[in-house]
Amino acid sequence: MSLTDDRLDTAARLVDVSDRPAATPQPWDPIKIPRARIESEIDRLAAAPRPANGRRASRIVHPAATAPGLGLAPGVSVTIEVLKPGEETAPLRENAHRVEIGIRGSGRITVQGDEIALAHLDVANIPSMQGFRFRNDGDDVWARLSYSNAPLLEKLGVHYAEDLPESWEPKPRTSDAPATYTRGTAPDIAIGDEGARLRGYEFLVDIEVVESRALHWPWAEVGQHLSREPGDGRRTIMALYNPATQRRQGATHSFFVTASFMPPGAPPRRRGRGHRHSSVAINYHFAGRGESVVDGRTIEWEAGDLLLSAPGWLEHAHYQGPEGLGVYTVQDHPLHIGMESLVWQEQLDGPVLALGSEEGQTGFVGPREAGT
Numbered sequence: 001m002s003l004t005d006d007r008l009d010t011a012a013r014l015v016d017v018s019d020r021p022a023a024t025p026q027p028w029d030p031i032k033i034p035r036a037r038i039e040s041e042i043d044r045l046a047a048a049p050r051p052a053n054g055r056r057a058s059r060i061v062h063p064a065a066t067a068p069g070l071g072l073a074p075g076v077s078v079t080i081e082v083l084k085p086g087e088e089t090a091p092l093r094e095n096a097h098r099v100e101i102g103i104r105g106s107g108r109i110t111v112q113g114d115e116i117a118l119a120h121l122d123v124a125n126i127p128s129m130q131g132f133r134f135r136n137d138g139d140d141v142w143a144r145l146s147y148s149n150a151p152l153l154e155k156l157g158v159h160y161a162e163d164l165p166e167s168w169e170p171k172p173r174t175s176d177a178p179a180t181y182t183r184g185t186a187p188d189i190a191i192g193d194e195g196a197r198l199r200g201y202e203f204l205v206d207i208e209v210v211e212s213r214a215l216h217w218p219w220a221e222v223g224q225h226l227s228r229e230p231g232d233g234r235r236t237i238m239a240l241y242n243p244a245t246q247r248r249q250g251a252t253h254s255f256f257v258t259a260s261f262m263p264p265g266a267p268p269r270r271r272g273r274g275h276r277h278s279s280v281a282i283n284y285h286f287a288g289r290g291e292s293v294v295d296g297r298t299i300e301w302e303a304g305d306l307l308l309s310a311p312g313w314l315e316h317a318h319y320q321g322p323e324g325l326g327v328y329t330v331q332d333h334p335l336h337i338g339m340e341s342l343v344w345q346e347q348l349d350g351p352v353l354a355l356g357s358e359e360g361q362t363g364f365v366g367p368r369e370a371g372t
């Protein structure tokens with residue numbers, strides 16, 4: 001919609017919000033996409049004619065989602081992406097970023113100057129605005145779950161993407177030369193004595209660069225650091241950390257990814273209340289079986305299922321069965337840390353904490369039994 005000049009001054013509405021009640025979160029319902037549904041969609045995509053850009057893809061859309069910004073959770077999409085043997089995608093770059101989890105076959109991801117051989121259950125991130133393409137150099141159909149913050153950018157009206165020419169070749173990284181910044185000479189004036197400052201415009205637009213690279217977490221290596229035998233003292237949940245996200249603790253600037261593993265025979269988790277947080281959690285189960293209790297509803301899951309297991313601010317707890325569990329959890333936790341909006345309540349009768357801007361939840365120093 002565009003406004004004629006004579007309406008520019010009057011088109012905005014003025015909504016009286018005086019005395020409006022305090023806001024309350026409006027979570028979507030939890031939802032499960034069973035393994036069989038994911039597998040049949042992989043097969044359907046593989047059987048279809050090759051699209052012109054090579055991207056066989058199906059975005060999973062929650063029934064509560066509204067365009068623009070269709071996703072599995074508000075602001076988060078999970079797309080099933082498929083390549084047949086020998087195929088590759090047209091190169092692309094975009095201001096959304098991604099987490100890739102290999103769920104069938106294997107293939108290669110080329111991102112700027114990095115090449116990642118993604119095996120089954122490996123995880124990789126693709127940073128924003130770096131050219132990338134996927135190539136299936138294996139013998140089987142390659143399928144990934146691709147998590148993206150594109151729905152949030154679509155909601156904001158600023159999802160920017162460029163098809164790169166077929167001749168695109170990744171550039172080798174040349175980051176040895178120290179960066180020079182004009183921001184270094186920006187005016188810097190104290191205002192008062194509490195920390196407020198005035199800075200020049202170059203301070204806004206010549207921002208210190210933190211190198212953001214595509215990183216690879218092979219399951220063959222990650223899995224060695226997780227519990228393999230009940231009582232072996234190894235951690236049952238670990239974060240796949242990308243140092244570029246600094247204190248936002250992510251695999252990308254929007255998403256953390258954790259790998260959880262509880263071996264068969266691990267003691268069952270004690271039943272009780274769950275916890276809740278403003279970040280949403282999406283679980284991809286790759287081993288074991290169990291159930292989650294989300295807002296009083298029980299959802300059974302098994303290996304191969306994808307769940308919106310913790311819509312923002314809904315109480316949830318996860319319980320593995322005798323077969324144990326293996327699960328990747330993706331949460332938009334770093335996004336919320338950046339916005340100072342990550343509120344967290346570990347005990348439903350305990351405090352609501354703003355993680356990252358006040359003292360955090362303490363006490364997790366060993367193998368964790370609680371759900372994520």
Ligand SMILES: [Fe+2]
Binds near residue numbers: 275277316
């Ligand atoms: Fe959680």
